[in-house]
Amino acid sequence: MKRLLLVVTGLVLAMVLAACSSPEADEVLEYHNAVVDEVHPLMDKLASLYEQMTVMETEDEVIDLYDNEIIPVVNEINDYYDGQKIEYDATKEYHKLLQEQANSLEATVLKEKEFFEALLDENTTEEELMTLDQEVVELNTITEEKNKAVADHYDYLLEEYNFIEEDE
Secondary structure: OHHHHHHHHHHHHHHHHHHOOOHHHHHHHHHHHHHHHHOHHHHHHHHHHHHHHOOOOOHHHHHHHHHHHHHHHHHHHHHHHHOOOOOOHHHHHHHHHHHHHHHHHHHHHHHHHHHHHHHHOOOOOHHHHHHHHHHHHHHHHHHHHHHHHHHHHHHHHHHHOOOOOOOO
């Protein structure tokens, strides 16, 4: 009986210890889960909007899509990040990377729109178009680097806090 009591006590203690986590880990996890719930659907919406763009027939339609759909979604993402209140350094670092990613995305989107506007402007030279195109490519590269930095940091957080990824 005494042995059974020790085993049960040991199991309960193990479960309690496993259930305990630091406030820092809790904040990181809650922050990440909120990003998944709030920002990922907006990113999916952006992907869908870019798909719509591929079937548009005029640059005017594309510019309208940027003005009325794409830029507001990007602003919503930035507003979400700007509104976050964070206490712990680990979450602040993750948040900073996500904000940099969102800011890079915004710069890219605005430059893409500028490129399409230049296409419509009959005063735009071929050289100016080429320069804008190159700027868009460079901004896309920076955004991809920011995406990789976020993904790498997320992998680090998974390992550091022993988080388990669950597919929904």
